[in-house]
Amino acid sequence: MEIVIKLSQFLLSLSLLIILHELGHFIPAKLFKTRVEKFYLFFDIKYSLLKKKIGETEYGIGWLPLGGYVKISGMIDESMDKEQMALPPQPWEFRSKPAWQRLIIMLGGVTVNFILAFVIYIGMTFFYGDFYLSNSELKDGIAVTSEVGEHMGFKTGDKILSIDGEKMTRFNDIPNKILFAKTVLVERNGAQQNIVLPVDLIDKLLKGEKKPFIDWREPFMVGKVAADSSVNNAVLKPKDIIKSLNGIPTKYADQVVAIAKENKNKKLDAIVLRVEKEVPVSIYINKEGKLGIYPASLGIESLEKLGLYKFSKQEYGFFASFPIGIERGKNQLFGYGKQLKAIFTPSTGAYKGVGGFKAIFDIFPKTWSWEVFWNITALLSIMLGVMNLLPIPALDGGHVMFLIYEMITGKKPSDKFMENAQMVGFVLLIGLLLFANGNDIYKAIFHK
Incomplete structure (x- = not known):
């Protein structure tokens, strides 16, 4: 039953993100009177599970759950429809539209992803509020719960004051902040001490025990x-x-x-x-x-009953939820940007933690929780938006890069160049896909 719950959450989240992303391309294409030939959830290689043609567009569900797509007439995309591109341009085709319209069509998907994430965070702020432990509640300091935490330089009883100069008010924020930080200021035995974190901190965490490196202190x-x-x-x-x-x-x-x-x-x-x-x-x-x-572990209710900690819950009205939710979304967006930077910096070892579909599947809980589901979906929406903006041909970001070049220079790249660029992009994407899912397989075999 647990596997069914995890799989249901995974597929629901993935389907929602794909459909809304593709709608982001579909709607402006229709507004600019560009023909959309197909709108698919999942890929329909050779055959589809369901399909129905309405007007000029075929809507369907493919059998391969690795994404989805809209096939726009006159556009060099994953379909690589060379026969269509060999014909004279038609008024309803993507290639016949002004560059600014094509740019809006290409940016539509990631725009929807970012809007969706911020809407979810605003909604979660309104419905669930904020539940956290103030850093000031840890009057006797933190607990170092793994060897990795000790190797970083932390000791049980340390009071974390600031991270990279930013004062810490909520303990819940501290572990994630440390991941991409350089220095942490702590109070130890009444004296302040600056801890310089190792460059390869993420690599050490990946090799260490699969549990938090610091936590609040609890009774035995x-x-x-x-x-x-x-x-x-x-x-x-x-x-x-x-x-x-x-x-x-x-x-x-x-x-x-x-x-x-x-x-x-x-x-x-x-x-x-x-x-x-x-x-x-x-x-x-x-x-x-x-x-x-x-x-x-005692659990939050027991910890409060024993008088060790007092957890805080803050509720927000409808209008107050907007700035708080937007701030949460912004923090997640910048946080993911830091993760990408770490991944592309070999010295951090963060690339070893890159995962594929199994890694995404594993972050969903074994029991159904709408709060957790929406939180994960919002994060995945940000990830999907940022990844699609990467300037790699075959991704939205690659198309945007060439369109900006065209708008600046007034010169449109040839169809042959775009076809070759698309193939290069496919090779890069397949390589990234194999690497990410290969990491999943490696960790499943050697890191049990």
Whole structure:
């Protein structure tokens, strides 16, 4: 059932983005009286699943879910219709239209993508508001939850003050900000310290553990006791929270771990919180300095109930949602621009994290959540818009590049040149597609 839910979200999001992107080309083409021969969701190589001709346009659904297209008469595109291009230009064809009209037609798809993303963010702001943890709530600093975080230079208990000079007010923003940052200012043991992040930070994260490198600090709550830890299995129960160990108060899980490491192969007195009552127990520490316990996350409600953190929720009215939603969209757009820059900078190692359709499929949750669905769809819409603007022949950005050249110089590239450019673009796109999906396969085999 989980796979069905993930697949349903993936296909719904993909279909919505493709249809609206192609509508962005279709509508201005029709307004400028340009003939549109086909409008397809997915590719109909050799045959289509569904098709129906209405007027001069054939609408259909293809069998290959790698995108979609509109076939515009008199345009050198993925159809590579050389026979049509060999005939004299007709008034209804794309090539017969003024350059400014062709430019609007080509920019229509990405324009719709960006508008869609901003509309979604505005809608999400209105319906869901903002839910976040203020950075000031982490009075005892962050928890470093992986070796990668330690290699960056962070230590549990650090208070993150600013990133690249920008003051951090929300903890939720910090992990993503760090990914593309150069320096982080922290407060450690009452003194400020500047941490210089490694250039290949993203590469280190890709090679490291698949979990956050920093998080808020939580108490040690028992999730499951290992089968070979018979003593602890007899005295501890799931959801027990370790309040003290060896007579030392343990507000956070990292304090429990530290005490255990210093008391290998010993039995220690402890106090656990069990159903709101403090219960004395004895916990055995094995020869490796571990408790033999898998800890569990408390969840937001429990953290608030224990008085550790107070999470903030801010709601917005209809008109107030517009500037906030637009700001969220702008931040995502600039953030994705930074990601692309990192990907095309080999020293960062970010290119190793490029994924294909499986990577996109994997970001959808196993349970249905409209909030998560719309958030992912908005991000994918921005990604689709930016990628299509890349000046690669066969993409919208490639066509736009040649049209701008024509408008500036007054010289139109020949059909033969455009055909060759289109073929070069196809080769580049196929190469990128193979690389991205090859990365998916590599990670599936070697990074389980």
